[in-house]
Amino acid sequence: MYPLIDAELSLKDIIDPTKKKLYITEDANGFYTFVYYQDVYEAYITDFLKIDDLAFNQSVSLTGGEIASLPVNTTITHSFTQSNTLDAENGEQLKHLTIKSGSIPLNLSSTFRHDIQLVITFPYIKKNNVALTKTVALNYNGSSPVVSNNTIDLSGYSIDLSENNTKVNTLTYTAALTVTYKAGSPINATQKLDVQTGLTGIQYQYADGYIGHYDINMPEDTLKIEIFDNAYAGNVYFTDPKVRAIIYNSISAASSVKMNQLETYSNITGQTNITGSIINTNIPINYPAVSEIGQTKTTTIQLDKTNSNVQTVFNPAPDQVIYKMSGIINPGGVTTNFVTDTSKIRIRGEAEIPLEGKITQFVLLDTIEDISYPDIKVDGNDVTVLSAAFNLALVNGFPLNTNIQMYFLDDTGMIVDSLFSTPHFIASGSIDGNGKVTTPTTVHIKEIFDEARYKRVSTSSKAVIYAFFSSANNGTVPIKIYSSYKIKSNISINVKANVSF
Template sequence: MAILTLLLGCNGGTSVFEDPELGEYDAEYAVPVFTATYSLGKVLNDLELGTDIAILPDGSIELKYSGEFAGRSAQELFDIITLALVPIEVIDTVQHVDYNIQGTYDIDFVHISSGNINMTFDSNFEEDLDVTVSIPQLMKDGDIFEYQFFVDYVGSTPVITTLVGEPLSGYTLTAQEDTLLTVNYDARLPNGDRVLLDEFVIILTDLEYDYAEGFLGTEEYRIAADTVEISFFNRWIDGSVYFDDPRVRLTALNSFGFPFDGKFIYMDVLTVEDGLLDVQSPFIDGGVEINFPNLDQVGETVETVFDFNKDNSNLREVLGAGPLALYYDIDMIQNPDSASQLRGFMTDSSDIRVRVEVDLPLVGVADHFLVRDTFDFNLEDLSERDIENIEFKFVSENELPLTVISQGYFADSDFQILDSLFETPNTIIQGAPINAEGISTDSVSETFFQTLTEDQVNRIKTAKQLILNTTFVTSSTMETLPVRILSDQEVNLRMGAKFRIKK
């Protein structure tokens, strides 16, 4: 298909002929249309096929169709921890605050990047007070959090004392067993007697974290539900292509310090002939294990690459049915083994992102794979000439193991067929012979002529479109032997036109 696009020299609405200076007499003119050398790797890269082209070290070509990376960030998990810190009502000089986190979280410690502590209490004593509040689980530079108040009695009670917006940036909150926070306070009268305070409430606000460590839950959540469009078969009409080793590749980038299982809810392929087909694999049902950085790799991202292929799935059969799109829905289960003894971590920049791509190596079998394309066509430069006939000469030297059979139809602006290029579909490029590995061993030359009569020329002078049906057949003498197309295999093409103009 890529070869034929360039091969017939249809140049976006311009004539294929130069307009020579013609006199008023019978004459025959030969016009070179083009001479070119193409390698398939270059042709595929130059064309806009809606895909990425990969040239492998051995020269093999892969077509890659990719979805977008999608994922989840650490902020959602940090929000769960923040929700656990409800307002603290301090009713005694030692007040324990237990975990209030839903699920299976067991936090060892978190590092606070921003946020504030706010306190308010009443004193109903008609004396001054010295109050010291400490929270041993909050530490910064080796010191626990401590704040001192002086309550000045001014003649009436209650004396309301408030602390607003004391920064907690840089503090580490370290849990102790089931206790998240312990609030200690010491309130003393001038004579040294300890007393209790009334209406004592502590509120932590606007907390943000940049690190957490512990067992961080066994949540399951959707990561991505997406579609990978496969444009290879967009112009398909008939026949089939069987890729020898197609792959669906899951790439996961994980900077959370704990494992995930990638669980596919579904993976389906939309095909041109058979509708929607299920991809079947033990890893669809059982999940894909996602790697993770350990505690010595904080801040690093670990990549997991997993391939669904012909050995662990039915991909060869499914993608042999003419794929148009891959639909998938994937969830992630964190800490899938529920091993609470496994201590993990996350930072404020941690995330997990996944992408699914379809890789189609150009190794396979084409069984009369027919595609159709339409190009602009214009013979206006010759519309005033009295043309007796036009003879096309086409010469090809081909190293590719692909035979190309073509038929073209000239159509007007309403796509009404005016005439055909050939009487019957014609082999315009002969496939090169291959060895037992499916690699071509020699080049093959092919020359053919095609003449358009005066009647045909007159019919196609108003043509605006060339509809091209192109059939590809691999060179294998064995239907099951896949051929391998390499990036440096070349096709040398020469095309000329000879037309006779009469007075």
């Protein structure tokens, strides 16, 4: 007797180990649950709350009294101020910003025919509790205008847009224009200083106040359920599948999400809607309180057999779940919020599939490589095989009736022959009251090949084993799948031969 094949096929043999978006749990009894997951949406608060550029334009000239006294006093200081507010397209009422990057442009153009100096202060823009101040001198050299263009880097500064909790969205500067008289040069009311300043390119690390109202239109995304990618064919009906959307939220603002539509797609049944009371309903989500800066709060929305038609839709199991969702930030109006530049909403889609269900037809396959046949010689003389007996010991450890077949393949993968004329039936293993296999079913089979048939298959170096499964009573009895379940096959051959001397 010559050993030919010793193979073992379990559920793990259909799992593609390269799949990165699947995790498998196995309880203490070895019961499998598969969870497929896919991020279906992610957006940072910086995608919504943006600080638009802010512009100040002011022209400053001396008063009549200041003009009259300048030749006498030789220097005059003229003070002025200006405030402006940020655009609030979404109703923002911001109080504080910590700046990650951005700048203040300070562009000056003077037609004074005298030397001037500008000291400009932004009293509510501070670093290390010191207000931002910039001094610029423009000396008259006989031609006008005298121009100075400056950029002030705001990285690391904080801006109090509330001006000590009295306002929102407000930026103010104060300035002192000092004019130093040049003897012989005229002075009049037409001479002026044009000031252009503001905020540009602001990116924040932190913001608080009311960040605004935002309607979020989330693009459609798909969760792939690839549990049987390596299976040949099948109709599998799961007893307790679950579909989830898990929302991770680090934006400190009341928010809600809505599953506008949740669909599945199956190669067998096509597209089907998941229905339930939480479909097309605004669902409030958890969010960090003002004291929980940097934390992420989680909300799980689950559809299962208790609140939806998921169990029906998963009969048979689909290949995809299609998420169509939307959301709202601050649906209830003005409240106090805080955000950082890393604050975001992320939604993960999940399909949880406990491996309990019914199987009306399911086919697993396993390829066996490097088959070698006996090279029979007697005293160095070739032997002609007249017939060969393939002896099979098959063990069915699944709670499933199985029809098994093996095909011999040539080097191109084409079928050379089959082991049986028709698939061979193996009854389910013995099952206890809980539906778990206690004793595998073992069968022994002998298949006789004549000389021509043996010669044909002995040229093959690989084979593929097909196992056709169905649960009891034509797939009407639910079963559970455990890690210990296996189909085992041991094949050896005996040959009858003539020896040529």
